[in-house]
Amino acid sequence: MDFSFSDEQLMFREQVLKFARKEIAPRAQQHDLESRFDWESWKRLGEFGILGLHFPEEYGGSGADVVTTVLASEALGESGVDGGLTLSYGAHTFLCADTIFAHGTEEQRRKYIPPLATGAKVGCMGLTEPGAGSDVASLRTRAERKGDTWVLNGSKMFITNGGIADVALIYAKTDPAAGHAGISAFIVEKGTPGFTVSRNLIKMGVHSSPTSELVFEDCVIPAENLVGSEGNGFMMAMQTVEWDRSALLAPFIGAIAFLIERCTRYAQQREQFGRPIAYFQGVRHKLADLKIFLEAARSLVYRIAWCKDQGRPLNHLEAAVAKLFVGDWSLGPTNDAMIIMGGYGYCHEYDVERIFRDSRLAPIGGGTSDVQKVLISRLM
């Protein structure tokens, strides 16, 4: 075993941290407060190369390995970038663009990946529906072949970037009787007749990331917009789990590192009863618990990333363990951070309140903690 990172990986991580602290994080709080997507930060993330980091250079990326990509995602969280922007980045790069890259035709790759990798276009992925989330086989959105087109009907719920996406990767039933094997994936471009954003949802956290309900009413798309082979959609969606349990979890972990630094500094400056609160054991124990969680969670996420770099099939048990641990066990430390900051922690003036809200998504998004427990108990 070797838990070291290469010099290049560490150097890039530091570059991302420095860049994001200077260019992105200072804008986070205001956009969260206004529940507004930060187009300027998006543009800068694209220019820096974050949005397409792992894609080959010929497609507008940098050819980074998965571990480097995870470290960059973690650095965004550690810099203080809000969970909304990192969520939008995750849905865009890993759930949408990477699926097109991994399963699409060369034409689809050439057409969609470069603008997605640079952020010139925004992507989203539509799987969840009002009546189907983790139970993917219950999807109701229907895609029917008519000549050299597909016609989509149905709706999608809780779609990150849904309201701002230029490219939507939509999962729909092509053979309702075939269960999981009857699901296929399609690219639907913004402005396609019959494709509308019915509403944007108001959420507890990740405010700067627009979450929407999408509606498809006799939405006609070209036959060539089918991604991968017909009936292969479930498998494709499951392959995004590798990213979901590594690069998408990493910002949550980075945010804990951010909280540690913020709270440790605050505890030295805030005085009560004639001394800095860092003097009190109750505060120190909370700081320690933040650190313990951070270190426990890191290895779980790095392991998923490293295995993907080795080209190994995803170990679903390890993936579910990582998701469950980061999701459920992060709630205590983020709560502790708020307690350390007291009234300030409860106010929007400090990022702690925002991170507290954003972190509540971790046990819900990408498969709830209960679903992870079902998976773990089935696979163990």
Next chain:
Amino acid sequence: MNFDWTAEDLDFKSRVAALFDSESVTALEGLERAELPELKATTGMFLRRLSETGYLSLGMGPEAASETLRLMAGQEEVALFSGSLFLAVETTARLFGGLLKGFGEPEQVRDILEPLFRGEIVAAVAMSEPAGNEPGTSRTSAREDGDSFVVNGRKSFASNGPIADYIAVTGEVDGLLAVFLVEPRMEGVAVGTRLQTLGYNGVAVSSLDLTAVRVPRSRVLGPFRDAKPLEWLRQIDNLVLSVASVGLMHRTLAEARRHASGHVRDGKAVGKHQEVRFKLAEMLTLAQTAQLLAYRTAWLHATAADEAPTLIHCAKVFSAEASERVASLAMQIAAGDAYVSGNVVERGYRDAKYAAIAGTTSELARMSIAQDLLNLHRV
């Protein structure tokens, strides 16, 4: 980065695991109820078997820190089968042996280390005192007298004490740390009666009284100008306790799963009920997380990383508290069966508390972690 064991690590791991056949497991069950002669015989038997794998000579002292991860590959196999045996072995090898190898002069300790590596002796380390363990507060002290030191003091707890051939006793000489190697047969050495403990009943623990014990200079490590031997001992002890906790989690989890698959309620195995499945999932999550954190901590220790001391505390606190939770969940799942004395889960439930209070307590470890953070992010 590489999350795989090397081929050599795996070979070592499998050779250690191979020692624990069904006959060995039965012997280890008996360890928990054994009287001192049987306890010493069984512990000695496993020490000799382990010595054949090279287990006893790995990771001995600070100079051998690079072997920490390889060692952990084998340690977790021992800890999986018997927490008591694991602690008795580690006390002999890593704590006592490591102290001698790392801080003694070769000619001074050779005649003890050679039989120790062959598994022929059982040893103890006595640090804890009635007034506490803070550096500079030891009331065990010695004065030089010719070629000897005359030692007086009292130690509260010495694991392996009642069956030890040698005991390393920490104390002070003119305010400086020293370690005295004593034998129970020496005049003035009084090993207390075996203490009845909540858990780890296969480890014999006693107090130790030293009254004008004359220890030859050749059997004294130090005096040292700093507390490095103690700091090193605490780090190794905390690493060992992390592994013990991981082993305990896997052991109780396995028993809970066994019960869940065979015990029926409402016409189906209780393991088919979601309330039980969710508990098993939480147990596995905690066990895997603690295990991975222990590996990473061992690697940091092996590579002398600056953050290793902090991570050792993190791993120790996490694994200790996770093991209490896992043992409690296992008890809930296995219910009445687990509540019967001698059941793996019942024993694990009692054993689990030890890791949180032994070595560096969870409270002190948290204070230390926080201090490290305050130093790192100083305003």
